[in-house]
Amino acid sequence: MRAARQSVTPAPRDLQDLQDLSDPADPPELSNETPPTEGAAALVAALLSAAAATAVVLRHLGTKPLWRDEAISLSVASRPVARILLVLPRHDANAGLYYLVLHAWLRIGHSPAWARGFSAACLIATAAIAAWSSSRWKGWGIGLACGLLVAVNPFLVYYGQEARPYSLAVLLATISTVALFSLGRHPSPRAYRVYLVATVALIYADLFAVLHVAAMAGVVAGLHRLRRQPVPPALKRCWWIITGATAPLAAVMTLFERGQISWLPRPTRQVLVNTITSMSGGWLGFEVMMVLAVAAVAAVALALGRTPPTTHDRPVVISLAAAFVVPPLALWSFAHLIPAYIDRYVISSALALVGLVAAGLAVLRQHGGRLVATAVLAALLLIGGQRTARVEAYPYKVDNAPAMVDFIRAQNHPGDAVAYAGGGLRILVESAVGRHGAFPPDIALAPGGEAFRQHDLYAREVDAAQLRARLESVQRLWMITDPSDQRYPQGGPFATLKPMVMATFAPSDTTSFGATEVTLLVRRP
Numbered sequence: 001m002r003a004a005r006q007s008v009t010p011a012p013r014d015l016q017d018l019q020d021l022s023d024p025a026d027p028p029e030l031s032n033e034t035p036p037t038e039g040a041a042a043l044v045a046a047l048l049s050a051a052a053a054t055a056v057v058l059r060h061l062g063t064k065p066l067w068r069d070e071a072i073s074l075s076v077a078s079r080p081v082a083r084i085l086l087v088l089p090r091h092d093a094n095a096g097l098y099y100l101v102l103h104a105w106l107r108i109g110h111s112p113a114w115a116r117g118f119s120a121a122c123l124i125a126t127a128a129i130a131a132w133s134s135s136r137w138k139g140w141g142i143g144l145a146c147g148l149l150v151a152v153n154p155f156l157v158y159y160g161q162e163a164r165p166y167s168l169a170v171l172l173a174t175i176s177t178v179a180l181f182s183l184g185r186h187p188s189p190r191a192y193r194v195y196l197v198a199t200v201a202l203i204y205a206d207l208f209a210v211l212h213v214a215a216m217a218g219v220v221a222g223l224h225r226l227r228r229q230p231v232p233p234a235l236k237r238c239w240w241i242i243t244g245a246t247a248p249l250a251a252v253m254t255l256f257e258r259g260q261i262s263w264l265p266r267p268t269r270q271v272l273v274n275t276i277t278s279m280s281g282g283w284l285g286f287e288v289m290m291v292l293a294v295a296a297v298a299a300v301a302l303a304l305g306r307t308p309p310t311t312h313d314r315p316v317v318i319s320l321a322a323a324f325v326v327p328p329l330a331l332w333s334f335a336h337l338i339p340a341y342i343d344r345y346v347i348s349s350a351l352a353l354v355g356l357v358a359a360g361l362a363v364l365r366q367h368g369g370r371l372v373a374t375a376v377l378a379a380l381l382l383i384g385g386q387r388t389a390r391v392e393a394y395p396y397k398v399d400n401a402p403a404m405v406d407f408i409r410a411q412n413h414p415g416d417a418v419a420y421a422g423g424g425l426r427i428l429v430e431s432a433v434g435r436h437g438a439f440p441p442d443i444a445l446a447p448g449g450e451a452f453r454q455h456d457l458y459a460r461e462v463d464a465a466q467l468r469a470r471l472e473s474v475q476r477l478w479m480i481t482d483p484s485d486q487r488y489p490q491g492g493p494f495a496t497l498k499p500m501v502m503a504t505f506a507p508s509d510t511t512s513f514g515a516t517e518v519t520l521l522v523r524r525p
Helices: 013-019 040-058 068-077 081-087 093-105 112-138 140-152 154-160 166-182 189-205 207-226 233-255 269-279 283-302 313-334 348-368 370-392 401-410 423-433 464-471 498-504
Strands: 416-420 476-481 505-513 516-523
Touching: 040 112, 040 140, 040 154, 068 081, 068 093, 068 112, 068 423, 081 093, 093 112, 093 166, 093 189, 093 233, 112 140, 112 154, 112 166, 112 348, 140 154, 140 348, 140 370, 154 166, 154 269, 154 348, 154 370, 166 189, 166 207, 166 313, 166 348, 189 207, 189 233, 207 233, 207 313, 207 348, 269 283, 269 313, 269 348, 283 313, 283 348, 283 370, 313 348, 348 370, 401 423, 401 505, 401 516, 416 423, 423 476, 464 498, 476 505, 498 505
Parallel strands: 416 476
Antiparallel strands: 476 516, 505 516
């Protein structure tokens, strides 16, 4: 049926090579497999998935205060474009694309809910595209399942409710992946362009997504080599252009911004396990998803059952498996040499896992029946929904800045001052303080050193000598730190004055507000 719709014009050689990726001996789709969906049914699956994602991601979008990294996002994105571009070589260059988009988004509003709204929109679009593309691949039922699994995935929803670049990265990874897969069925110059632009944008939204791109490219190149066929020249050109276009970002991050992750420890095995279980909604979800993922891989690797894999199944499923497994393992292994592992750096693997699970549901439906597949899907949606609800029940994400600000305000005395262990905490508190209400002055801030004026993001501080003179009139000092600072700033002008400060002030009390601590130092008699 599809053959009748193909143009009689011969395909260019580089496009035809990619179509020949699968084994010509593989039989066509059989009648007992639900055919791919085209047109209205795929659109309905996409709309239903988008509606589900909207209901989930918007429910608690603004109920939690901004945490430290989100406050930094707003601090950068609220500046003029010229100043944003000056910040990027010194801080978060890999989030530059997100900051520029968020800059335009913030022209309409600045509330926590609105600031996170762009990430929520990315999650909604991801669910819709995943449903649409899966419907075109495996039928509208599997497409709807894929979209719903995106909508309730607790890992994806968490970052879909955060003013950071990771939800944008997932959306771009979805577009890049769909475009790459389309090259195996309906290759066209437009598909190459979409793949090229989406992939470059993906890496500029999240540098670590290069692991996702490399895993999929490696599978495509490996399958061509296995078939003893050359990789299509057009695809090779895309890879070279992607490498060249993203090389400046890699150079900046390697040469100038390595210090941003210097605080990370070497990851343990439990950290890797926690990443995978978070992507699957906990241990029960992990076990069910792994069974489905293994079934999908086995179906194309071993041609289990009566229906052999279709010509398009093999590269898609193997690519998804590689994109799920390789990025976490590669980054985790590399982080033992240079600590660089955080679970959100491999968030695209959660997307690949959802695709694998959808393929596994198609296998289960074929061999176990539609009722069994529907029951398993319902169980996964319930597991994901419950995990998402538990995460959303917390009153804050990481830091509880408003509670901390209210606590200090309620006990503020004349002559009090505040000190921050790092510029990120200063930006966090400033975002919660706002323009109203008394709050102790920042004892270390240099004149004209407000963060929004600085090209390196963080506010300029006075030197140790000036700070010592300022401390002479301070009666009580509020130290705002995180647990790694051991209740005292480890850098900046306060670090060199620690013996003097601790001899002059006595710690009175320490109170925790999420991942932030407040220690009151009172001048000794």
